[in-house]
Amino acid sequence: MSIPFDNSYARLPDRFYSKLNPTPVQAPQVFALNESLAAELSIDLSAIRPADVFSGNGLPANSEPLAQAYAGHQFGGWNPQLGDGRAILLGEVIGQDGIRRDIQLKGSGPTPYSRNGDGRAWLGPVLREYVVSEAMHAMGIPTTRALAAVTTGQPVIRERPLPGAVLTRVAQSHIRVGTFQFFAARQDVDALRQLTDHVIDRHYPTAETPLDLLHQVIARQAELIAKWMSVGFIHGVMNTDNCQVAGETIDYGPCAFMDEYHPMRVFSSIDHYGRYAYAKQPDIAAWNLAQFATALLPLMPDRDAAIEEFTEAVNGFAPIFAGHWQSLFLQKIGITNAQDDDVQMVHDLLDLMMQQEADFTNTFRGLMTDTASHQFTDAAAFETWARPWRDRIKSEPDAEQVMRQNNPAIIPRNHRIEQMIQAAVNGDQEPFNRLMAALADPFNDNDTELTKPPSSEEVVQQTFCGT
Structure with a gap:
């Protein structure tokens, strides 16, 4: 069996990871296989046994399985050693686009970082991550992806x-x-420098210094979080160990998409105080980036000067994020040529949506079909907002097309995810297949039943990480 691996992380010193093989399973069967992604990664599925390879029962040639070491702040509390407790990196491939990517098995058995956990995953969270990550990709949001379940x-x-x-x-x-915090906490400056060089070479080749790297990571995170907000996505567990420096959405645990809009919406069963609520995500991203900056400080020859420069860089997150947020939300109401009062128009709409518990996705999507008022208990109040908006977009010749391209018709609604999981547990794969087909083209109304919000009996109040 062969996958064209070229494993740069495995060439780093052995204190970056623990090398070990996945724990075999009893009777692996492929539930889902992303054949188009495999082709993009130059993986010839006919040359491997997918059930064996993607369960960990069979290792392809040139794989160098390892569990990565890292630390992190979890809900603000410091944990000096976390690491891949139920995941093993098989290796890296360079895709058709020339980009290097990891292939990792999640739920592949215990590792030295498992902290008494079983290292396994159950089918529900696996399918949630498969569906949601592929939906995010289809919506143009940087994300990890699912190759197989x-x-x-x-x-x-x-x-x-x-x-x-x-x-x-x-x-x-x-x-x-x-990962940076792991070595900074141990005052392992040599490893920290090697990690920084690795990340610059792999993800940010124009960066020349740790400060350059910090600026570029901040820029990617600001754009990423703005894109989350634009589709009503709530990550649910934005710990520093879930903040990927390449700028992709990672670790779809208790994540969710809002139905009714509220800025303080929380779904995660473990977020007891709303630290990672929808509207707090930009502030938490900035907090995480401040921890990143702190971890980079040991690399700087003049600590005091570096603190000043790094603080200025982290403070720059807010205006970068605001620029992306404003651009995305203006496009959601059909505006590309911003005028002075346009952003206030967005805020006024969001305030009205919150007051009347309007559905986030269907309100924005309904603007282009003149059905947005259906989401409001007081349609007259919506019309009061809509009249000046309609006048405003008369000067935006491509308003409808812009709205269509920025407002998904179909999202992975929480109740549909739960229904899909329950069906899969009972041996029915049809709801999974239906969701995947519709979410592959989320900006078209290709399955109107999936655009409907949940009934009162279907509402999902909490989502779970599955560990």
């Missing part, structure tokens, strides 16, 4: 026995802010 034929014990599964995740890398 394989059932293991053996149970995973959570509150009760559940069917086990392994997700094959593809990412530009799995290097996190917490």
